[in-house]
Amino acid sequence: MSSVYHDYSSFSNTTTFADAYNNFSTIEGLNPLEKLWGAYYYYIGNDIFATGLLFFCVHEFLYFGRCLPWAIIDRIPYFNKYKIQEAKIPSNKEQWECLKSVLTSHFLVEAFPIWFFHPLCQKIGIQYQVPFPSIWAMALHIAVFFVCEDAWHYWFHRGLHYGAFYKYIHKQHHRYAAPFGLAAEYAHPVEVMLLGTGTVGIPIIWCLITGQLHLFTVCIWIALRLFQAVDAHSGYEFPWSLHHFLPFWAGADHHDEHHHYFIGSYASSFRWWDFVLGTEAGPGKKEKRESKMKIKAESKKSI
Ligand SMILES: [Zn+2]
Numbered sequence: 001m002s003s004v005y006h007d008y009s010s011f012s013n014t015t016t017f018a019d020a021y022n023n024f025s026t027i028e029g030l031n032p033l034e035k036l037w038g039a040y041y042y043y044i045g046n047d048i049f050a051t052g053l054l055f056f057c058v059h060e061f062l063y064f065g066r067c068l069p070w071a072i073i074d075r076i077p078y079f080n081k082y083k084i085q086e087a088k089i090p091s092n093k094e095q096w097e098c099l100k101s102v103l104t105s106h107f108l109v110e111a112f113p114i115w116f117f118h119p120l121c122q123k124i125g126i127q128y129q130v131p132f133p134s135i136w137a138m139a140l141h142i143a144v145f146f147v148c149e150d151a152w153h154y155w156f157h158r159g160l161h162y163g164a165f166y167k168y169i170h171k172q173h174h175r176y177a178a179p180f181g182l183a184a185e186y187a188h189p190v191e192v193m194l195l196g197t198g199t200v201g202i203p204i205i206w207c208l209i210t211g212q213l214h215l216f217t218v219c220i221w222i223a224l225r226l227f228q229a230v231d232a233h234s235g236y237e238f239p240w241s242l243h244h245f246l247p248f249w250a251g252a253d254h255h256d257e258h259h260h261y262f263i264g265s266y267a268s269s270f271r272w273w274d275f276v277l278g279t280e281a282g283p284g285k286k287e288k289r290e291s292k293m294k295i296k297a298e299s300k301k302s303i
């Protein structure tokens with residue numbers, strides 16, 4: 001029996017998912033998403049299996065679902081003008097090879113630890129019961145995860161560019177100098193685990209410190225982080241890309257430069273680490289940095 005709700009005494013007999021949903025509909029104050037979440041756990045009846053299956057499916061559907069529009073856009077000539085590295089549209093063979101490798105990695109590397117996630121949640125107190133926390137609490141948690149994951153990603157990604165780490169681990173991700181959506185998770189298993197720890201480990205640390213976290217928030221966070229990673233690898237820069245409205249947002253413009261020049265622009269979601277530490281990729285950014293330093297040096301001389 002699931003522990004997704006504390007009192008099933010008013011529930012009628014459940015044989016189908018619809019019965020489970022109807023039972024949760026009798027609880028006052030639950031929104032449709034909470035009813036679905038509750039019905040899902042109640043219907044499965046085994047919380048470890050339900051969480052494992054949910055996270056595996058969310059990851060697969062959202063990752064490939066988000067890659068699909070980019071693969072279609074690649075085949076529509078109208079969008080070529082928005083491609084950052086114009087001449088480099090990935091071939092069908094390249095995309096197929098990438099898809100096979102990503103799928104293998106999902107089933108061999110990521111599918112296994114997912115089943116330990118629910119017991120871990122129970123141990124450290126990540127809630128999965130209905131109702132969910134307020135939307136503001138979830139938004140705050142997700143904002144903290146974005147900022148912290150970006151720092152984790154910056155330093156570990158920068159580290160992966162050193163000597164043997166690059167040669168034996170990170171080189172695989174740099175196979176495509178002009179990235180495309182599917183290439184977001186095309187990486188060595190060690191890199192998948194290391195950078196994946198930033199995505200999953202940060203919510204765990206947050207819960208250990210504050211004692212406040214819901215599994216649904218983790219689901220939304222993972223979905224948004226997946227979208228961010230796929231979009232950053234899309235290879236397209238549009239006039240309506242998010243970084244035009246949020247200047248500190250990284251996006252494809254930032255990460256494409258990393259794949260193009262191999263050094264610099266290490267962060268995942270935001271531009272601040274690369275800006276402050278002078279590691280933005282590309283000759284344009286280098287020139288800007290140098291002229292800034294020159295102006296600074298000259299102003300010091302004149303004092
Ligand atoms: Zn890299």
Ligand SMILES: [Zn+2]
Pocket residue numbers: 173179184233255259
């Ligand atoms: Zn990349």
